[in-house]
Amino acid sequence: MEKPDTRSIIIGEADRLFYQQGFEPTSFSDIASSVGISRGNFYYHFKTKDEILEAVIDLRLRNTVGMLAAWEKQGETPADRLKCFIKILIRNQAKIMAYGCPVGTLSNELSKLDHPSKADAARIFSLFKDWLARQFKAMGRKTDAETLALHILGRSQGVASLATAFKDKDYVHSEVDQICRWIDSIEHARDSNSEYSNRGS
Template identity: 50%
Template sequence: MPAATTTRQQIVDAADRLFYSQGVANTSFAHVAEAVGISRGNFYHHFRSKDEILDAVIAQRLAGTEAVLAAWQAAGEAPAQRLRFFVHMLIDNQAPIMAHGCPVGSLCAELAKLDHPALGAARGLFALFRDWLSNEFARAGLGREAPGLAMHLLARSQGIAVMAQTFRDPAVIAAEVLLLEAWLAEVLTPAARVRQPPAAA
């Protein structure tokens, strides 16, 4: 049983890499089997269709995203710091972003073009980020504005990823991250000021 579990995980990991680097439509069973080094027969023992593999990849990405958000939550002492973790994800992952775009954005865009039934599940990846960002803006005292600010930050990060991939220039990411940090400071400073206790008489 452990060997079967390991092989299945290897298939999911290989498919995840290939779906990101060359797209779902351009990845076949044969590509994944070759990457893992198993026969087609052994492959079908674990997955009967590419859609089953895609479902497993999306589930793995959802779990990975939840783990990242939990780590940011634990490491950040305040909303501003935790929000910067999200912004700096662009720099931390600039090489793969320049090569293949945002893994979430590229997957959702491709599935939308294909009108694929897995789009709803893949969209859940963006929903995780959106809801987490919204909660952080709310914790910073921005209440009713929080959902809109979260979507704005998510949309800006996606635009940056597209431009970075298009121009293949790390300077694009570096410059845009600085602008995002300035925007965050501007957005968060009034909220922080409101929360300050009144001066003693």
């Protein structure tokens, strides 16, 4: 495997520190120290923290696109793929309980700062929303697919926020189970309607 270049390492460490510490509290020195390079070498790659932020958002966007593509392959049905999305709360629950949702925390912080990159950070939510809506459309919910997508996206953000507050693993698992049952109910309703239509034809 090819060794990451210095710029990629800087972006990766900035991504981690922005998540764990927040964008505003994280300094150039924090990132340079974490990477283990001099400030002069650091400035060769990035002149401002906003430049690093742009690179971090681009990295997260690419990672999100890759993750959604992987879920498309993993899930045999739209319901399976939706469950891939919600079960990320369990896969990442240790990080979420410690630092919150990486997408939500950055978007909220940049909105509070009225930072010029706040819309770019929110694009990650848009990627999720559009992908979720496509799954609901594939389940036959063409008229309310976006509403359902926003519902499950909002529910996941609520679970992440309370998981951070309460540090309760059982709560996370219980909520994920409930959402999975809700997804199954939508899938079952579609199958029932299809069976009814076939009987009537």
